[in-house]
Amino acid sequence: MVADNPRGDEARTILRVLGGEAVWPPPVWVMRQAGRYLPEYLATRAEAGSFTKLCYTPALATEVTLQPIRRYGFDGAILFSDILVVPDALGAEFRLDAGEGPRLRPVTNRAELDALAPGLPLERLAPVLDAVRRIRAALPAETTLLGFCGAPWTVAAYMVAGRGTPEQRPALDAAERDPGFMRALIDLLVRSSVDYLCAQIEAGADAVQIFESHGGALPDQLVEPLSLGPIAAIVAGVRTRHPGARIIVFPRGRADRLADYAATGASCIGIDQHTDLARAVAALPPGVASQGNLDPEVLLAGGEALDRAVDAVLDAARGRPHVFNLGHGIIKETPVENVARMIARVRAA
Numbered sequence: 199m200v201a202d203n204p205r206g207d208e209a210r211t212i213l214r215v216l217g218g219e220a221v222w223p224p225p226v227w228v229m230r231q232a233g234r235y236l237p238e239y240l241a242t243r244a245e246a247g248s249f250t251k252l253c254y255t256p257a258l259a260t261e262v263t264l265q266p267i268r269r270y271g272f273d274g275a276i277l278f279s280d281i282l283v284v285p286d287a288l289g290a291e292f293r294l295d296a297g298e299g300p301r302l303r304p305v306t307n308r309a310e311l312d313a314l315a316p317g318l319p320l321e322r323l324a325p326v327l328d329a330v331r332r333i334r335a336a337l338p339a340e341t342t343l344l345g346f347c348g349a350p351w352t353v354a355a356y357m358v359a360g361r362g363t364p365e366q367r368p369a370l371d372a373a374e375r376d377p378g379f380m381r382a383l384i385d386l387l388v389r390s391s392v393d394y395l396c397a398q399i400e401a402g403a404d405a406v407q408i409f410e411s412h413g414g415a416l417p418d419q420l421v422e423p424l425s426l427g428p429i430a431a432i433v434a435g436v437r438t439r440h441p442g443a444r445i446i447v448f449p450r451g452r453a454d455r456l457a458d459y460a461a462t463g464a465s466c467i468g469i470d471q472h473t474d475l476a477r478a479v480a481a482l483p484p485g486v487a488s489q490g491n492l493d494p495e496v497l498l499a500g501g502e503a504l505d506r507a508v509d510a511v512l513d514a515a516r517g518r519p520h521v522f523n524l525g526h527g528i529i530k531e532t533p534v535e536n537v538a539r540m541i542a543r544v545r546a547a
């Protein structure tokens with residue numbers, strides 16, 4: 199099979215699920231699977247000295263992307279990078295200092311927006327794209343490589359505040375005070391995301407995920423203009439250049455609008471742990487895959503509680519296209535053996 203199909207698409211079970219096939223047992227990967235719960239990640243990060251150096255040094259980004267694949271044989275690898283490399287490339291100066299969250303130069307008005315690049319300077323992301331090529335070349339044929347970006351609203355929330363904030367208040371205030379500014383910022387991020395995701399696909403990403411991690415902070419009336427519309431524009435823009443592109447949309451905190459997120463053209467919808475999975479999948483059209491939902495706290499706890507939670511996800515997803523994953527990123531205190539236990543149970547389904 200692989201001989202007839204050098205890209206190995208047929209062997210890549212996540213890609214088959216994203217194409218609407220109910221592969222069973224479901225393929226598995228974990229959000230933030232390359233990260234601080236892994237001793238080998240901590241060692242590489244300490245050697246690198248800074249998080250941005252890890253992101254922008256192709257050999258290091260490749261190494262940490264591959265670490266969880268070597269340890270667990272996940273069905274998917276996700277590029278080690280961050281959603282904030284896009285504002286960084288635009289000129290907003292991303293850094294992550296020890297013990298603090300991410301920091302950017304805040305963009306709060308038209309003048310500060312006009313000081314950024316008018317479109318994504320892709321050459322500034324050349325090391326990331328180089329990492330994508332190296333990772334694809336190093337991965338087993340059956341492992342799906344996922345690229346990603348943040349959804350415009352989620353990225354804008356960091357850009358306006360210059361940092362993470364609990365309820366995205368600075369960005370919500372900006373949207374209210376100056377809707378024209380917010381529209382222009384979102385539009386820049388839509389165009390940048392299309393270029394960035396297409397470049398990742400051209401470098402070897404098999405599929406891409408759009409993280410709307412702060413979707414839940416939006417009041418109802420802003421979901422369409424600031425989240426659904428921009429995501430639909432990215433999906434359409436990517437498919438103009440790559441008609442078959444497989445795209446996962448993760449609208450965290452938006453259990454109320456899952457069918458609307460599916461209508462953006464997404465191949466798959468990520469489901470957070472606060473959503474009832476059976477009800478969520480009932481809201482999706484049959485050809486649209488689902489992903490996620492296992493509570494990261496239960497993975498942290500492990501034991502029989504973990505087994506029961508894994509079974510509950512499997513029961514709700516049985517018979518439909520589903521990618522096994524968490525409802526959000528893995529918690530850094532998670533024991534490595536709990537991840538092995540979870541994968542073994544999924545694969546025995």
Ligand code: 1CP
Nearest residue numbers: 229230231232233276277278279280281299362409411527
């Ligand atoms: O080593 C460290 O201390 C850095 C911690 C860290 C890591 C491991 C950050 C800083 N980013 C990452 C990697 C990362 N970020 C990946 C890699 C691939 C993976 O294994 O999943 C991905 C996909 C992201 C995406 C990302 N960055 C999101 C969306 C996903 C999510 O978690 O909701 C968000 C919101 C960010 C911003 C960000 N970057 C880092 C942190 C700690 C944060 C969140 C900060 C906050 O909101 O306060």
